[in-house]
Amino acid sequence: MKINRRDFLKTTAATSLFFAGFGLPSFAGQNKKNLVVIMLEGGMDGLCAVPIRGDKNFKKLRSEINLKKTLKLTSDFDLHPALENFKALWDQNTASVFHATSIPYKGRSHFEGQDMMMSGGTVPYQEKTGWLGRGMKLAGLKGNGLAMSLPMPLLIRGVPLNNNYFPIRSSLPQKRLLNIIAEEFNQYSEKDLSETLSIVRNRDLNYFPGTNAATLALEAGKLLSDPNGPRVAVFKVENFDTHAAQGGENGTHADCLKEYDQILKALKASLGSTFKDTLILTLTEFGRTVKQNGGKGTEHGYGTAVLMAGGLIKKSEVHGDWPGLKKKDLFEGRDLNSTMDARSIYASAMSTVFDLDFKRIQKDVFWGDKLDNLSDKLFKA
């Protein structure tokens, strides 16, 4: 069945109307709510992760990298078979998709795009803090961020004392020595160092679980489910930049999606009951060209999809205003267009998780840029 733009609009509008009225902030503040952002670096192909069904033109443009086997999401969209854990969450109404969206960046450079997806700005390299960091600052969340990486990513810069987890293949000095150092920190009134060391001393460094994403996710889930633990976690999955051998069910893009899917699985398992108070969103710098290139890959594009999961998801649904894939519908005649500024999704998520007024986030985190409040449509209050 071929979807046309008007029908797609109608369904989304009806759905949002149906849910209007829910999500009043009266239940706010009961449980600690968490926001997890998984950065998909290299340019995640939304058309590969969530392909449109029954579009002959699309199939023709991607004859060598099309998916032969897919998981079905809706009458209009399929899901890449590597995303089986996402599908399981979808079946429980705890996963959804926002399609045909992008950050406001059309330049097709990884470095500019990655800078902007983290800063939330509209000009590359202009901002020196991240949208998530500014959102946390607005919510008064000092020391509540957790980066699953060694350097602090730009995304959560803007608040002091963030935590991070990225184990090294080695062990800490003995407890006795740590005690001596801790005592010395106290004597010298090194408050920040003392606080940091107390976090370190609670870490179990006697085993090296590795630094692959799923292992890090198990640890993140544990920390996030602690009522006094962090409220924000940031992950990174690399290598989405598939100029060659992108493949279908088993190509390089599939491997990357699988890595994302493994993070979801591990988070679901380790968050336990906290999963219901958590949102897990993806973030990428751009999508990829509709047409495959000469190397059975795709080039840097524009519009893509945001994958959303967690107990705070309102309903499994593919959101968005589908722009179509006819040549005239494409951005610059080659890329899926974006019909929603992805920052609207992130601002809405922060509004939901941090219990902040959307307009304050819009003003203080995104400089009053024109964004849509999607909180009620996408998330549970």
Added chain:
Amino acid sequence: MKNFFRKVAFGIGPNEEVPSDPLNWALNQLDDIPNLTWKGRIPSGKEMIEIHARKNQIELKKIREKYKNDKKLLKIGIEKLKNETGQGFWPSLELSIRHTEAIHSTSPVLAKLWFFWSNHFAIVDGSFRTQFYTGPYEREIIRPNLNQSFEKLVYDVTISSAMIHSLNNSDNVGPKSKSAKNKKRTINENHARELLELHTVSPASGYTQEDITQLAYIMTGWRLGWSKSTKDTMPVEFDKDYHQPGKKSVFGKTYKSGKKGLANVIKDLVHHPNCRDFIATKLCRYLITDNPTEEMKRPIIKAFKDSDGFLPEIHKAAIKVAFEYNDQYQKFQNPENWFLQMAKLADFSWPTSSTIMDLYEVGRKPQSAHTQPEHKLYDLGHNPYGSKQPNGFSDFEVDWMSPELLIRRLVFAKDCFELTKSKNNNFKFYKNIVNKNFNKPEKIFNYLEKANKPYEIQILLFNHPEFLRA
């Protein structure tokens, strides 16, 4: 007073005399730029860009085409190409050259300032090409300029291949230029904005979006030369076909069209009062404290003005201020500076010797000794060639205090014991370096007495609050 040797350099090694006049010891290192101390191979930027990076660029395209059906072979092909062009080796060689200057040279103060400017004019790490030319850029563009004027430094950096590529000035095309006639092309403001914001006057100067746009127009035409066979790894040239015609205006001053516009506007930017204030602030922040005071900055600003931005004079003023405030402020050291101070004091076998590094032949897979510097600095969380943003690594203490970064210091102090020399593994050795580098050695001795073994001394000493700061 002895922390001064670490504040402006990397401390006093076990076999070095403590200078009797610390201030003059430091000031005397700032007039001349001696040859690099590294005895091994030092490849030129030209070789790196025009041979290795170019080969990488051209072959990569072929490999992608050849292995388009097989992701495993593609991966192997890319890995093989990496070896054929020495990609995995160069960053470690550059770190060895850099670290030798800090630990084993006779001008460690100059080295510390070299690191400061390299970070001030940071190259964004991302494209594989940075692995070929960030090191040469810091050696050939920044270092020789440290006894020249700030104006010349800014100009040379601005038209360097590394910076032009890093901030996309090749894509900055005048919309009314000849090359935009048939194709829709326009400006890319990245480089222009950073020239104002990060390199010279800072946002405090109050430039407008229009100033950025106008500066971008002035900068159009400065790009990497391009040809089909060599891709864009050619030296920077001014191509007037890409230059926006007509007059431009920045901060209310008019600049004529053409190649000379860039030099003229840079001249005015470096003479702007906010530029002096910004550079003074950053130097004080790097050496003294997160929040420099007006009193601290004043002598540096004055030296900048009086000497017309002559870098040795600016550096001397900054070192004098650091000396003056030495007892009042101790700055938390960034991981690389901390590691180098530990390596110097504990007399580590570091970096890998030039004899071993020179055994590497381009085309082969590097041995672990050849890649150790890069891996170590990556593990430490501070590979100076790995800046992800054009503002470089932070000089604010808070950005270096995270659990994992503290774990790295604890673990590094322990694991780097393997870099010590066995003759040094005794109390006497550590007593000597404490005497030379700490203000109240007795206090540190009492603390170190809690250690049972030499490697425990090392863990305790290098994580002592007085050592973490300088």
